[in-house]
Each structure stands twice: as structure tokens, then as C-alpha cells.
Amino acid sequence: MIFxxxxxxxxxxxxVVKxxxxxxxxxxxxxxxxxxxAGKTTTMEMMEGLRTPDGGSIEIAGIDAVKNRSELKRIIGVQLQSTSLFEHLTVRESLQLYGSFYRKTRPLKEILQAFDLTEKEKARVKHLSGGQRQRLAIAIxxxxxxxxxxxxxxTTGLDPQARRRLWDIVFQLRDEGRTVILSTHYMEEAEVLCDQVGIMSQGKIIDIDSPAGLIRGLSSKSRIEFVLPDHRLDQxxxxLKGVTDVVREENEVVSLHTDHLSRTLHDLVPWASDRSVPLMGLRxxxxxxxxxxxQKTGKRLSGE
Amino acid sequence: MKAYWHLVRAQLLLFVRNKNTMIWSFFLPVFMMLALGTFMNDGGDQISLKIGVVDADRTAASAAWKKEIAGFQGVQLEPGSESALMKQLKTGDIDLIVKIKQGFQEAFEAKEPYSGAKMVAIYADPGNQTVTQMATTVVNQAVERFNKERVDYQPVVETEIKPVHSRNLSYMDFLVPGILSLMIMSNNLNGVAATIASWRERGILRRLQGTPLTSSTFIAGQMTARILLNAFQAIVVLLVAYFLFDISVFGSWSTLILLIFLGTLTFMSMGFIVASLSKTPESASPIAGLISFPMIFVGGIFFPIRDLPGILQPLVQAIPIGHLTDALRGVMNDGLTLGQLILPVTVLLAWAVGSFVIAALTFRWDVK
Known part of the structure; x- marks a missing residue:
């Protein structure tokens, strides 16, 4: 489909994209x-025909996305940040305006219903909540x-409830037979939503696989975490049995990477009681x- | 075509719903007319002169002469002592002092004519030349009439003044086309630069670029909506001018609309150019302001271009604002036809085409 x-x-x-x-x-x-x-947005913009690449090729549904932009734009739908809507137009007017750029459009009623915007049809964009704006942006x-x-x-900037609602919409888009490309910096979102994930860092794709496949590729699949203020004990x-790595987290938390959760735990409990370590916050x-x-980049995805 | 009409409709809705646009487009010009009209239009079309009179003669003749001068339209006499009037002249409360010297009546009744005695003196502030000239003329005429009566003069040849303007023009007649011109410039140059720059910053332009919409359709839609806005605004300004100041359009409406169209196209294209060339969205508005602000002064909006210093004249003749103002004035005040306006219309047309081409070439959807 896309190459x-x-x-x-x-x-x-x-x-920026290497x-x-x-x-x-x-x-x-x-x-x-x-x-x-990391270069996610730039990559997407090149695929959407909004930026010209300095090298390489993009083919979408048989269309050369670099050379044949006008044809490309008829078969793709683009959602950018929520600020890219006209604040003073209503939901209905926004849909009508964007609909007028295409030869064929879906019935307005059907769209409003699918995106749960029927009640907000006559509301101006500036009066919509963050979740409603995002739904409108995708509806358009x-x-x-x-x-x-x-x-x-x-889902950037949305509360957890609005985020979950939007995830349902993304699943619905796929179930209708569409191909969805999304960028995110929420690992949870990628894990829940995506069939395939490409991990990007500094303009490169480090790894591509299904979320389960990516995790399977880790040297250890479980984590044991607890509070341990004394760093000298890390060594x-x-x-302990099964431990492949010991990593320091925030707030004095230490994280044990292991492939054998039960064996490591079996070893950990007597070790802790010997040294009077209370195992606070153990999980x-x-x-x-x-x-x-x-593991791939040596850096954290979130937090910074 | 469907996209074009929807863009025009959307832009008109945006205009109507945006408080700033409404204030700048409708409230401001009307307010300007009302304010300037009330301040400047005192006394209507007539000249208004306050002449201080010092009567040192105090005779029947001097009283008769005072009556004569007071008979001029717009002349108001202010009697008083010489020193008090001098003070008033210096503060500008009166425009001129006339002193009737002692012996005025005697000089008139003297048996020998043509004595040429200088019996009336004028004190004037040379800094205020226009008023001084008018007042001097009035006083001279009064003296002359009095002289003529005295010798029973019968004119052989008379002159007749034929006004170049077909009717009396007031400052408001001059101002209304100026305000129209100012609005066309600021609405489009400043309005487009600010709007397009903010749309670019907020990603609205990029979002539009992600659809099959072409930039020519987008620009055409913008232009149509703005021409409609300006035409509507012109109607409001002209209606206010008509009902409050009794100023009507003397020439053809179609020529007026053509001028509004050319002006809108020119300044809108400039707005697009500014929006495209400014490095950041925040700098677009100040740059547009920097261009339009001086134009207010050299564009003949509040006072005629010929009052500007000579060094500025070549520049003034080269830029479009003065030509737009002149042409609007020509149509509205003097009823000039398109043929008579060929120079300003040609210059405007050249600017419109030139700036449109540059705007189309430099237009970009995204932030650099």
C-alpha cells in the first residue's frame, strides 16, 4: 500500500530525516x-505532499507522492494540529467548506453522527472542547x-477520557477499510492502537515491528521496581538470579530487568530481609x- | 468552482463574526467622518473671518463703512481697543485688525477727490497667509466700494467668476473620498498581511494545502470576499456622508466601483507579498503598518498632495495611494469620467497587475 x-x-x-x-x-x-x-511530523508532511523530500521516494496506493501531488491529495485525508481550524466557523460550516474542495463527499449527517458531533453542529469551533476539536479535525x-x-x-493535550474516545474513532477508521498513519510520542497510545510501530529517534527509524514483537525483542521482558535509597546496594x-540489568529510575526507585520473574523474586525477598531493606513500593x-x-536509544521517550 | 464560492462564503462569515474587522471596517471610518466633519466643517462652506475693528474716527462715515464691511458673508466684526485686539490677534482669536484712523470722514468729505489719504490700516499675522489674504481682500473691497459710491462710479467692463468645480466644495467633500481610499489601503494591506500570516502560523494554510484546493482558487476567493467587503464598506461610508453631510457621488458609480476594485486588488496583493516575505508571523503586521502609515500622509487623504514639499513629489507620483485618492475625488466631487482619469487609472492598473504577479509568485502555504 505505502512504500x-x-x-x-x-x-x-x-x-532532520536521515x-x-x-x-x-x-x-x-x-x-x-x-x-x-525526532522527525515524525516532517516524515508525515512529505508523505502528505506538503513538503518536498531532498531524496528518496514515496509511493502511496500506486501514486508517486512526490511528483503527483494533486492526485495524491484526492485519496488522502490529513489531520494537523487542532489550531488549523477556523475559530469563527461552526462545525457544520467547517465540514461544508472542506467538503467543497472534493468532487465527492460523504453525507454531512453521517459524518456528524460518526464523530459524535451532531449536537455541536451549529457551535463555533472556538467554543468546542479539545476532544471535540480533534474529532472535528478528523471528521474533516x-x-x-x-x-x-x-x-x-x-491525542496530544487531551484528558484520558477524551483520548480513549479518540482511540475508538481510530479503530473505526481502520475497520471501515482505511489505512491509518499516525504519529505519537505516547508509548501507551502506540501500544494500544498500532498494528505496526516504527520507532523514530533523531531522524532515523530504529526498529519496526508490531508492539508485541518489539517487546519480545527485548533482552528481558519483566521489571521489578522498589524504593532503594542506598545506591551502594545496586551492585x-x-x-540475583535472572537479573540482566539494574537501572536507576526517578525518586530513588531501582528497576531490576529480568526474564525469570518468579526466580528473581524468590531470591530478592531473603536478600532484602538480610539487609533490612523494606522493599517499599514493590511492584x-x-x-x-x-x-x-x-534500550535502543539509551534515552527515555517521555519525561524530558 | 464549488470551492471558490464556499471560500468566499466562509471568508464573509469570518468578517462578520470577527469584531476587529467590523470595528476597523465600519465603525472607524464613520467615526473619523463624524469627528473630522464636526471639527472642520464649522461654518459650512463659507469663509469665516473675525475682524477686529478699532474706530478712532467715530463718525457717521466710519460707522457706515463698518456696516459695509460687516455686510460681507462670513465676516464678523469684533470692536475693541487697539491693545486688547492686538492680544486677541496674537492668540488667534481674531484673524485681522482694521484701524479706522481719525479724519476718516473728513477725508471723504474733502472737496478734492483723489487725495489718496491712507485712512484705513490693516494689522495681520504674516504667519497665517491664507486668512490674511482673504481678510485683506475683504477690507480692500469694502474700501473700494465706499470709494466708488463716493464718486458715483459706473463700471464700464465687469468681470465674472466662473467656478471650476461645478458646485461649492467643502472639506467634507474632500475628506470622504480620502477616507474611502484610506480604508481600502488599510483593510487590505494590513488586514491581509495579518490574517494570512496568522493562518500560516496556525497551520490553517498547510491544512488547506493538504486538500486538492489550488492556490489560485484560494487567492481568488480571498479577493472576491475582500472586494465585497470594501464595496459594502464604501456604501456605508457614502450613505453616512449623504445623510449627515449632504455629500453625494457626482460622477458615475461604475467608475467608482472600478476604482474600489483596482485599489483592493493592489493593496491586497501587497498584503500577500508582506505576509509571504516576512520572516515570522509576528513581524507581518508591523511591516504592513510601516508601509501604510507614511502613505496616510503622502496619499492626499487629509490634505491635498500639492501641499507636500517638492522633494516628495516624484515619490508621491510613483506610489498608488495618491492616485487612488485623486481618482476617487475626481469621480465623487467633479464627476470626471474614466477618460479624464486616464493617468491615475493607468498608474493604479500597473500597480495592481504588478503587485498581483509578485504576490502570486511569492505565495507559499507553509512557514519557511
């Missing part, structure tokens, strides 16, 4: 995951029934995409 090869983009002398390649299958949700400034992007949809950080922890968890990112 990106050796894509390069420079701003002045600075290279020769990336990937492909996306039809009717899948593909996510570009990475921190701000699918008004012409596009085959491919680009969502740029669709001893590496000798175990499975590895996430965050851990994948940390």
Missing part, C-alpha cells in the same frame, strides 16, 4: 513513535472518504515500548 524508500529531508544544513525506509500494509494502523523533534479529514488517513499527534542486585510489570525505546 517509503531512503527518504531524506534537510532544513538548511541540518538533516534516509528512512518502511512499508505499510493496507487497512492497518501504522504509528511513528518518538520524542518531539475523512469527509471525502479517503483511503489513507494521516493523524499528527491526534549486589545484579547477582512488578511487563516491559513496554518505553523500555524498548530506552
Amino acid at each position: 517509503v524508500k531512503n527518504l531524506v529531508k534537510k532544513y538548511g544544513s541540518q538533516m 534516509g528512512i525506509s518502511f512499508m505499510v500494509r493496507e487497512k492497518q494502523i501504522f504509528g511513528l513513535l518518538g520524542p518531539n523533534g 479529514a475523512v469527509i471525502h472518504d479517503p483511503r489513507v488517513i494521516f493523524l499528527d499527534e491526534p 549486589e542486585l545484579t547477582r 512488578t510489570r511487563s516491559a513496554t515500548l518505553e523500555d524498548v525505546f530506552l
Whole structure:
């Protein structure tokens, strides 16, 4: 469906996309995951025909996205940041305006219903909540029934409830048979939503796989975390059974990476009682995409 | 075509719903007319002169002469002592002092004519030349009439003054086309630069670019909406001018509309150019202001271009604002036809085409 090869983009002398390649299958949700400034938006903008690459090729549904932009724009839908709407137009007027740019559009009623905006039809954009704005931005992007949809950080700035609601909409888009490309810096979002995730850092794609596949590729899949103010004890922890790594987290929390959760725990409890370590805040968890990112780049995805 | 009409409709809705646009487009010009009209239009079309009179003669003849001069339209006499009037002249409360010297009546009744005695003296402030000249003329005429009566003079040849303007023009007649011109410039140059720059910053332009919409359709829609706005604004200004100041359009409406169209196109294109060339969205508005502000003074909006210093004249003749103002004035005040306005219209047209081409070439959807 989508083939990106050796894509390069420079701003002045600075290279922001450094020769990336990937492909996306039809009717899948593909996510570009990475921190701000990794080159996700620039990559998406080149795929949307908004920026000209300095090298490489993009093919979307058989269309050369670099050379044949006008044809490309008929089959893709684009959602940018929520500020890219006219504040003084109503929901209905916004949909009508964007609908007028295409030959064929879906019925307004159907769109309003699908995006839960029927009640807000006559409300001005400036009076909408963050979640409603995002839903409208996506509604506008699918008004012409596009085959491919680009969502740029669709849930940034939304509260958890609005975020979950938007995830349902993204699933719905895929279930209608569309291919969805989205960018995000929330690892949880990528994990829940995406069929395939490309991890981006500093203009490169470090790894591409399904979220489960990426986590499976980690050297250890479980984490044991507890409060341990005394850093001198970290060295001893590496000798516990199954531990592959000991990492310091924030707030005096230490994290043990292990592939054998039960064996490590079995060893940990007597070690702690010997040294009068109270194991405050003890918890175990499975590895996430965050851990994948940390292992691949040595940096955290969030937090900074 | 569908996209074009929807863009025009959307832009008109945006105008109507944006308080700033409404204030700048309708309230401000009307307010300006009312304010300037009330201050400047005192006394209507007539000259208004306050002449201080010192009567040192105090005779029947001097009283008769005073009556004569008071008979001029717009002349108001202010009697008083010489020193008190001098003070008033210096503060500008009166425009001129006339002193009737002692012996005025005697000189008139003297048997020998043509004595040429200088019996009336004028004290004037040379700094205020226009008023001084008018007042001197009035006083001289009064003296002359009195002289003529005295010798029973019968004129052989008379002159007749034919006004160049077909009717009396007031400052408001001059001002209303100026305000129209100012509005066309500021609405479009400043308005477009600020709007387009903010749309670019907020990603609205990039979002539009993500659709099959072409930039020519987008610009055409913007232009149409702004021409409609300016035409509507002109109607409001002209209606206010008509009902409050009794000023009507003397020439053809179609020529007036053509001029509004040319002016809008020119200044709108300049707005697009400023929005495209400014490095940051924040700098677009100040740059547009920097261009339009001096134009207010050299554009003949509040006072005629010929009052500007000679060094500025070549510049004034080269830029579009003065030509727009002149042409609007020509149509509204003097009823000039398109043929008679060929110079300003040609210059405007050249500016409109030139700036439009540059605007189209420099236009970009995204931030650099």
C-alpha cells in the first residue's frame, strides 16, 4: 500500500530525516513513535505532499507522492494540529467548506453522527472542547472518504477520557477499510492502537515491528521496581538470579530487568530481609515500548 | 468552482463574526467622518473671518463703512481697543485688525477727490497667509466700494467668476473620498498581511494545502470576499456622508466601483507579498503598518498632495495611494469620467497587475 524508500529531508544544513525506509500494509494502523523533534511530523508532511523530500521516494496506493501531488491529495485525508481550524466557523460550516474542495463527499449527517458531533453542529469551533476539536479535525479529514488517513499527534493535550474516545474513532477508521498513519510520542497510545510501530529517534527509524514483537525483542521482558535509597546496594542486585540489568529510575526507585520473574523474586525477598531493606513500593510489570525505546536509544521517550 | 464560492462564503462569515474587522471596517471610518466633519466643517462652506475693528474716527462715515464691511458673508466684526485686539490677534482669536484712523470722514468729505489719504490700516499675522489674504481682500473691497459710491462710479467692463468645480466644495467633500481610499489601503494591506500570516502560523494554510484546493482558487476567493467587503464598506461610508453631510457621488458609480476594485486588488496583493516575505508571523503586521502609515500622509487623504514639499513629489507620483485618492475625488466631487482619469487609472492598473504577479509568485502555504 505505502512504500517509503531512503527518504531524506534537510532544513538548511541540518538533516532532520536521515534516509528512512518502511512499508505499510493496507487497512492497518501504522504509528511513528518518538520524542518531539525526532522527525515524525516532517516524515508525515512529505508523505502528505506538503513538503518536498531532498531524496528518496514515496509511493502511496500506486501514486508517486512526490511528483503527483494533486492526485495524491484526492485519496488522502490529513489531520494537523487542532489550531488549523477556523475559530469563527461552526462545525457544520467547517465540514461544508472542506467538503467543497472534493468532487465527492460523504453525507454531512453521517459524518456528524460518526464523530459524535451532531449536537455541536451549529457551535463555533472556538467554543468546542479539545476532544471535540480533534474529532472535528478528523471528521474533516475523512469527509471525502479517503483511503489513507494521516493523524499528527491526534491525542496530544487531551484528558484520558477524551483520548480513549479518540482511540475508538481510530479503530473505526481502520475497520471501515482505511489505512491509518499516525504519529505519537505516547508509548501507551502506540501500544494500544498500532498494528505496526516504527520507532523514530533523531531522524532515523530504529526498529519496526508490531508492539508485541518489539517487546519480545527485548533482552528481558519483566521489571521489578522498589524504593532503594542506598545506591551502594545496586551492585549486589545484579547477582540475583535472572537479573540482566539494574537501572536507576526517578525518586530513588531501582528497576531490576529480568526474564525469570518468579526466580528473581524468590531470591530478592531473603536478600532484602538480610539487609533490612523494606522493599517499599514493590511492584512488578511487563516491559513496554518505553523500555524498548530506552534500550535502543539509551534515552527515555517521555519525561524530558 | 464549488470551492471558490464556499471560500468566499466562509471568508464573509469570518468578517462578520470577527469584531476587529467590523470595528476597523465600519465603525472607524464613520467615526473619523463624524469627528473630522464636526471639527472642520464649522461654518459650512463659507469663509469665516473675525475682524477686529478699532474706530478712532467715530463718525457717521466710519460707522457706515463698518456696516459695509460687516455686510460681507462670513465676516464678523469684533470692536475693541487697539491693545486688547492686538492680544486677541496674537492668540488667534481674531484673524485681522482694521484701524479706522481719525479724519476718516473728513477725508471723504474733502472737496478734492483723489487725495489718496491712507485712512484705513490693516494689522495681520504674516504667519497665517491664507486668512490674511482673504481678510485683506475683504477690507480692500469694502474700501473700494465706499470709494466708488463716493464718486458715483459706473463700471464700464465687469468681470465674472466662473467656478471650476461645478458646485461649492467643502472639506467634507474632500475628506470622504480620502477616507474611502484610506480604508481600502488599510483593510487590505494590513488586514491581509495579518490574517494570512496568522493562518500560516496556525497551520490553517498547510491544512488547506493538504486538500486538492489550488492556490489560485484560494487567492481568488480571498479577493472576491475582500472586494465585497470594501464595496459594502464604501456604501456605508457614502450613505453616512449623504445623510449627515449632504455629500453625494457626482460622477458615475461604475467608475467608482472600478476604482474600489483596482485599489483592493493592489493593496491586497501587497498584503500577500508582506505576509509571504516576512520572516515570522509576528513581524507581518508591523511591516504592513510601516508601509501604510507614511502613505496616510503622502496619499492626499487629509490634505491635498500639492501641499507636500517638492522633494516628495516624484515619490508621491510613483506610489498608488495618491492616485487612488485623486481618482476617487475626481469621480465623487467633479464627476470626471474614466477618460479624464486616464493617468491615475493607468498608474493604479500597473500597480495592481504588478503587485498581483509578485504576490502570486511569492505565495507559499507553509512557514519557511
